[in-house]
Amino acid sequence: MAKHYLAVMVGGALGSLARYGVSAWIAADPWQVLGINWLGCFLLGFLNARAARTGMPEWVRVGLGTGVLGGFTTFSTFSVGAVNLLHADRYAEMALYVAASLAGGVLLAWAGLALGRRGGGAEPAREVTS
Numbered sequence: 001m002a003k004h005y006l007a008v009m010v011g012g013a014l015g016s017l018a019r020y021g022v023s024a025w026i027a028a029d030p031w032q033v034l035g036i037n038w039l040g041c042f043l044l045g046f047l048n049a050r051a052a053r054t055g056m057p058e059w060v061r062v063g064l065g066t067g068v069l070g071g072f073t074t075f076s077t078f079s080v081g082a083v084n085l086l087h088a089d090r091y092a093e094m095a096l097y098v099a100a101s102l103a104g105g106v107l108l109a110w111a112g113l114a115l116g117r118r119g120g121g122a123e124p125a126r127e128v129t130s
Contacts, residue, residue, distance in 0.1 A: 003059045004058070004059045004062050004063075006063075007059045007060065007062055007063025007067055008062055008063055008066050008067040008070075009067070010063065010067065011062075011063040011064060011066070011067020011068040011070075011071065012066075012067045012068070012070060012071040013071065014067070014068050014071065015067060015068040015069060015070060015071025015072035015073075016071040016072070017071075018068075018071075018072050019036060019071065019072050019073075019074065022036060029081070030078075030081030030082065030084070030085060030097050031097070033074065033077050033078050033081050034078070034097065034100060034101050034104070036072060036073060036074070037073045037074070037075075037078055037101060037105055038101075038104045038105060038108050039072075039073075039108075040069050040072050040073030041073070041104070041105040041106070041108040041109040041112065042108035042109065042111055042112040043069055043112060044065055044069050044109060044112065045108070045109040045110065045111065045112025045113040045114075045115075045116060046112035046113070046115055046116040047061065047064055047065055047069070047112075047116070048061070048065065048112075048113065048116065049112070049113045049114075049115070049116025049117045050116040051065075053116070053117065078101055081097065082094050082097060082098050085097060
């Protein structure tokens with residue numbers, strides 16, 4: 001069990017550093033966060049499907065999913081970005097941003113699962129975890 005906690009801790013640090021690196025490289029705004037969250041949704045779907053097929057150790061899956069991808073994506077930043085657009089009276093842009101975040105996130109998580117299910121190994125479980 002300690003291995004799981006360590007994997008999440010190290011993974012979270014790596015994911016947060018990756019998100020910070022992207023923010024430093026590309027101007028931080030709500031749309032950059034959207035891209036990060038979309039990528040994270042796809043990668044989490046893919047990870048879960050591959051983990052089920054390959055027999056990936058639980059501590060590795062948790063370290064990558066909850067740790068790395070949990071640190072990389074950020075719902076709180078998404079929410080603050082939406083509120084900032086609201087406060088700036090950019091209502092249509094806020095609505096588009098929220099809708100794109102949710103629809104794109106679900107679509108890309110599905111795409112990641114579908115792609116991850118390709119190949120050999122056991123059929124993955126239907127439930128997706130973070």
